Amino acid sequence: MTTITDPPQGAFRLSMLLNDTRYRSYTFQFIALIVLIGAIAFLMSNLFSNLAAAGLNISYQFLGTPAGYDINQTLVEYSSLSTNARAALVGILNTLLVAFLACVTATIFGVIAGVLRLSNNWLVSKLMSFYVEIFRNIPVLIWIIIIFTIMTAVLPGPRAFRGDNATSSMFLDAFAFTNRGIYIPAPVWGAGSMVVVAVFILSVIGVFAYRRYATKLLYDTGRLLPTGWPSLAILFVPAILVFFVMGMPIGLEYPELKGFNFQGGIKIGGPLIALWFALSIYTGAFIAENVRAGIQAISKGQSEAAGALGLRQGRIMNLVVLPQALRVIIPPLISQYLNITKNSSLAIAVGYADITATLGGITLNQTGRAIECILLLMLFYLTISLSISVIMNIYNNSVKLKER
């Protein structure tokens, strides 16, 4: 299309590279490319001459050599003879463990606090805004250290549980809160326990099937089936029945004080608790704000309209307000999950063996392979972040308001 404003199609002149908007962007990009290549070349030449001067090279062989250090909390088989790669794997699993636990509890805290902050009860809403302001405005590292201090300096040592006039006692004879960690009963899987587990999984599927059926029935015929109690019954009754029929194959192993320490049960170390709990309450405060904003974003007309249709308060929340609020809440919620994962790297401050503490801490210091370790570390976090953002984009596209 030719319009009056199009410049005359003359021969290409060199000055057009600067003065003609059609070509100027190529000039700028060319200059930017030269500058970029120059900067990278400068940094790389510095890197290689510095490495040569220090007698180092870039090599990932250290991953195959024995790590030579112990890790107190591992999810997989590990000893000090294992390789550095294995230590990094332990770290990755520990990072994912604490991030997962903290995401779950932070969501629970955040939803409760966010909903209660909107409550008409003055005292409760003030208490919740106090919680949110206190936890949002103090660095998470300080919270981690405060809770770690409670775990190590305030809780009693195992020796306080010993003797006839022990100063501390186990909670319900099953939980021991000590300065070496929290001991909880461990499940013991006897013969036939798999049957119980299988029945339980089937019940979970059954609950979903029942709810689908109830919804379908509602839409087809208008009959409303109760879902609350039947779901609970489907979930637990068969599993409990099978549990007793099979002769109680699943038992609990209680922690016991033997010698100087507790034996048996599952030990959750102080650093894990500190990190988990601190990340949960800190991020919970942010999630509470997201939840509050999401609920407030739904205009009052929506709940009034639902009320005018004759819905009860609970159904207004479940069927009208929450589905719309979730669209507002979930994207920031997922970015909070991302923050939890990234903040879990603060584990290094309390000695929890996550990926930053193993690969970026001890392995780095023992092998001196700073560049390799930090690059691998960043690669790990980048992978996690990018995969979470991909999931978030998919979700955002699926709930996007369908506009004409």
Place this chain on the structure above:
Amino acid sequence: MADSNANSVAFVRTEQVPPSPPPFQTSGPVKWAKDNLFSTPAYTVLTVVAAYFIYLILSGTLPWIFNGVWGTSSLAECREVLDGVSGGCFSVLTERWNQLIFGFKYPPDQYWRPALTFLIFFAAAAPVLFFKLPRQLLIITALFPFVAYWLIWGGTILTPILALAGFVVGYFVYQRFVAGSFAAGFFGGVAAAFVVWTFGGLLIPGSANENALLEAVPSRDLGGFMLNMMLGVVCVSLSVPLGIALALGRQSDMPLIKWVCVIFIEFIRGVPLITLLFVASVMLAYFFPPGTTTDLFLRVVIMITMFSSAYIAEVIRGGLAALPRGQYEAADSLGLDYPQAMRLIILPQALKISIPGIVNIAVGLFKDTVLVSVISMFDLLGMIRGPILASTEWNGVYWELLGFASLLFFVVCYGISQYSQWLERQLATGHR
């Protein structure tokens, strides 16, 4: 009329009956409590639980605070004074005050310098924070970095003066050429500033730091809360212009520039700050020219600035995207070129929308400055966990110290967030 009525009809009142007060049950604090605390049984239970919770917290902390001991010189002495009563040993704060604020290596006779800088900081920040103040005060803001550098690091006054001269010359060159083309003005200004710095640097004698008016203090001697404040202020102010540049780059039509900015922003946002600090402490030195030494403070400032500029860029990108398309088209139809359109039309509006977001990032960044304690810099938290808790006198005073650190951060961060809310109300000029 009223008179005649009163005289003729005896039983008609001449004045209105004063309204009787509402029943006790439906007015005043009782009604308030009924509406807000005990409206339903469930709320009553909630109220009681919350009140019990508040009682638990207060009964634990209040005696501890009010029985606090402020004047002893060690924990053992403090425990003797307390004699088994619950109370805080706040004397660690008074005794180690200077260490908590200034770190343990800053020369004690020079403490007035950072303190004075802190005071000037308020004067410098005021015109930026409050738009109604006279614009001439911005001169203080412009001079503040140089004065602050000179006061805190000391050494020869020629260094900050030379830096200032470079900026002034660069500014004049920019003013001279910007009417022709923004690019010419901008790059000319940068080049002029570098010329001044290079040649001026040759003029400063190497021995200038000896016998300087203010004793030179190396950056490794900085510490305490001062370090947190410095990192926060420096990195936020450096990362705003960088963030604007990155945001514009990400919006750019030029694919190369766009993708460089996207990769930078996504990379930085994808990794935790602590790994970037590791880069600063063990890896960044490899990328400097051989033989040069850069101090840890500078390396940390570089990495934190990169970190926060990526986040600020995303906030500003949100602001740019929120502007109606018509604003861009209006700028084009006025015949403005890209720099003019951005400077005169787009950025003023986009930045205004993004201010609350930028303040949020600033608060988060200020909180994140405590992470430098992990790479063994002695900021407030580093001082507490390192020299103070490890000392024989104060080994075991956790709550007083951690409580003090929390209080400092809470006051600053809560203050900034309240300011941001105030600003939001001020700037709400009815964008639809």
